[in-house]
Amino acid sequence: MTTLAGLEDPLNSWIPLTPLEEMARTDYDVIIVGSGAGGGAILWRLCERWRNNGMRIGLIEAGDLLLPTHMNNLAILSGGRAERFMANPEITRRIGKTLPEFSGAKQVLALGGRTIQWGNVTPRMPLHILEQYPVPPNEMQFYYGIAEQAMNVMKSFIPNSSLQHVILSRLRINGYPEAAAPPIAVDIKPTQFGVVHSNAYFSSIAFLAEALNRMPFDLAVNARAVQVLTEQGKAAGVRVMSLDKKTYIVHAKTVVISASTLETPRILLNSGISSSAIGRFLIDHSAIRGTAIVSRKGFPEILEPISIIIQETKDRPYQLQIFGRERPSHEEMGIIIQGYGLVEPRAENRITLDPYRIDEYGVPAVQVHYTYSQKDLNVIRKMTAGMRKAFSAIGATLVSMDGQPELCLRPPGDDNHESGSCRIGDDPATSAADRYGQIHGVSGLYVADNSVLPFLGTNPTLTTVALAIRTADRIIHRASY
Numbered sequence: 001m002t003t004l005a006g007l008e009d010p011l012n013s014w015i016p017l018t019p020l021e022e023m024a025r026t027d028y029d030v031i032i033v034g035s036g037a038g039g040g041a042i043l044w045r046l047c048e049r050w051r052n053n054g055m056r057i058g059l060i061e062a063g064d065l066l067l068p069t070h071m072n073n074l075a076i077l078s079g080g081r082a083e084r085f086m087a088n089p090e091i092t093r094r095i096g097k098t099l100p101e102f103s104g105a106k107q108v109l110a111l112g113g114r115t116i117q118w119g120n121v122t123p124r125m126p127l128h129i130l131e132q133y134p135v136p137p138n139e140m141q142f143y144y145g146i147a148e149q150a151m152n153v154m155k156s157f158i159p160n161s162s163l164q165h166v167i168l169s170r171l172r173i174n175g176y177p178e179a180a181a182p183p184i185a186v187d188i189k190p191t192q193f194g195v196v197h198s199n200a201y202f203s204s205i206a207f208l209a210e211a212l213n214r215m216p217f218d219l220a221v222n223a224r225a226v227q228v229l230t231e232q233g234k235a236a237g238v239r240v241m242s243l244d245k246k247t248y249i250v251h252a253k254t255v256v257i258s259a260s261t262l263e264t265p266r267i268l269l270n271s272g273i274s275s276s277a278i279g280r281f282l283i284d285h286s287a288i289r290g291t292a293i294v295s296r297k298g299f300p301e302i303l304e305p306i307s308i309i310i311q312e313t314k315d316r317p318y319q320l321q322i323f324g325r326e327r328p329s330h331e332e333m334g335i336i337i338q339g340y341g342l343v344e345p346r347a348e349n350r351i352t353l354d355p356y357r358i359d360e361y362g363v364p365a366v367q368v369h370y371t372y373s374q375k376d377l378n379v380i381r382k383m384t385a386g387m388r389k390a391f392s393a394i395g396a397t398l399v400s401m402d403g404q405p406e407l408c409l410r411p412p413g414d415d416n417h418e419s420g421s422c423r424i425g426d427d428p429a430t431s432a433a434d435r436y437g438q439i440h441g442v443s444g445l446y447v448a449d450n451s452v453l454p455f456l457g458t459n460p461t462l463t464t465v466a467l468a469i470r471t472a473d474r475i476i477h478r479a480s481y
C-alpha cells in the first residue's frame with residue numbers, strides 16, 4: 001500500500017494512490033472498475049462491512065483527480081464557472097458526434113465519474129416500475145433506505161421558499177396533486193458546529209472518503225480497464241493500460257465493472273464474454289426541455305429557489321421537473337420544465353463494437369443502435385401536451401430562450417440517464433446479469449452502474465446505488481463460504 005508520504009507527486013496526493021506496477025503484483029479479493037455512482041457505492045459497502053479483515057480491494061479509474069468533491073461545493077466554481085469548466089472537451093467528451101442515433105451521448109472520465117457534477121435529484125423508482133424489477137419490492141425499499149442514508153438524501157431541500165409554495169399550490173390545484181419538492185442528496189443537517197458543511201453536495205468521492213475511513217484500498221487513476229480476464233468460467237482479473245499505453249494484469253477473485261452504461265458493455269464485449277444480452281435493451285428517457293416566463297405579480301419580491309418534481313405514474317408515462325430561472329426583469333421570471341418520457345426496453349436498442357474504429361488503447365469504439373418505438377413516440381406526444389398543461393397550471397407563458405424552441409426534444413443520450421445495457425434479470429436471453437448483478441454464466445464477474453437498470457421511471461442514480469450496495473452484500477456473502 002502506498003502512503004501519502006510515499007507518493008511522487010505530493011500536490012495530487014489528497015487521496016492515496018497505488019502505482020499499477022504494484023497493483024499488478026497483488027492478488028485482490030475484489031477489483032472494481034470505475035469510481036462513479038455504482039463503483040463508489042460498491043467500494044463503500046465492502047469497506048464498511050469488511051473493515052480491516054485482511055481482504056484486499058482495488059479500484060481502477062480511467063480518469064484523473066479532477067476535483068476532490070462535487071463542483072457545487074467549490075466557491076471558485078460558482079457563477080457559471082462550473083458548467084464552463086465541465087464543458088471543456090478534455091473533461092466532457094461529446095462522443096455522440098460519431099453516434100447518429102445517440103447523438104447527445106457524453107463521456108466524463110474523472111475520479112467520481114459524473115457524480116462530481118450531477119444534479120443530486122434522488123427519487124426512488126415509482127412502484128409500478130419497481131414491480132417489473134427482478135428484486136422483490138420490499139428488498140428494494142430496504143436498500144433504498146441504506147442508499148439514502150449513505151448519500152444524505154433530504155426530502156425537503158428548500159422548505160422555506162415561499163415562491164416554491166406558490167408554484168406548488170398552483171400545480172396542486174390545477175391537476176397535479178402529487179407535485180412535490182424532489183428528494184435531493186445534499187447534506188443540510190446541523191452538525192456539532194451548527195449548520196456547517198464544506199461538502200454538502202454528495203458525490204461518489206464522499207463514498208471513497210467514507211470507505212478509506214473504514215479500511216485501506218488501492219486506487220490507480222489514469223488506469224484504463226480494457227478487458228476482463230476469465231479462467232474456466234470464473235472472473236480472474238482485469239487487463240489495464242496506463243496513459244503511456246503500458247499493459248498490466250491485475251488479478252482478482254471478484255471483478256466488478258462500474259464504468260457506465262456505454263463503457264461497461266464495451267469492456268465486456270471486448271473481453272469475449274458470451275452472455276448474449278450484453279449491450280442490448282439500452283434505455284434512456286426521451287427528454288423535452290420547455291422554457292417559459294411567469295409574471296412576478298403575486299410573488300414575494302425576493303427571488304427564491306424553485307425545485308419541483310411530478311413523478312411518473314402508471315397513467316402518466318413521464319416525469320416533470322420544474323426549476324426557476326433568473327430573468328433580467330423585475331416583472332417576470334423564467335421557468336424551466338424538464339420532461340422525461342418512458343422508453344420501452346427493446347433488444348434492438350443496443351450497443352455493439354465498431355469493427356472499423358479503434359481507440360488509442362486498441363479497444364473498438366462503441367456503436368449505438370437506438371430508435372423510438374411507436375409506443376415511445378406516443379409518450380413523447382403525451383409529454384408535450386402534459387408540459388403545456390403544467391406551464392398553464394403555473395400561469396406561465398411559453399417563450400423561446402437561448403435560441404432554442406419553446407419545447408425542445410433533446411437528442412437521445414443528452415440527459416445522462418442512459419441505462420439498461422447490462423440489465424439484471426432471471427432469463428439470460430433478456431438480461432446480461434442475474435438479479436444480483438453477476439453476469440450470467442461467469443462466476444465472480446459483476447456489473448454495478450446504470451447499465452444494470454432494467455426499467456427507468458425516474459432519475460437513475462439512487463436506484464443504481466441501492467442495487468450496487470445489494471451487489472456488495474452478495475459479494476460479501478459469497479466470500480464467506
Ligand SMILES: Cc1cc2nc3c(=O)[nH]c(=O)nc-3n(C[C@H](O)[C@H](O)[C@H](O)COP(=O)(O)OP(=O)(O)OC[C@H]3O[C@@H](n4cnc5c(N)ncnc54)[C@H](O)[C@@H]3O)c2cc1C
Pocket residue numbers: 033034035036037038039060061062063108109110111112113114115117118119120121122223224225226258259260261263267415416417448449450451459460461462464
Ligand atoms: C450534469 C449532470 C446532471 C445529472 N443530474 C442527475 C440527477 O439529478 N439525478 C440523477 O439520478 N442522475 C443525474 N445525473 C446522472 C448521474 O450522474 C449518473 O446517473 C451516475 O453518475 C451514473 O453512475 P455510473 O456509475 O453508471 O457512471 P459514472 O458516474 O459515469 O461513473 C463511471 C466511472 O467509470 C470510469 N470509467 C469509464 N471507463 C473506464 C475504463 N475503461 N476503465 C476504468 N474506469 C473507467 C469513469 O471515469 C467514471 O469514473 C446527472 C449527470 C450529469 C452529467
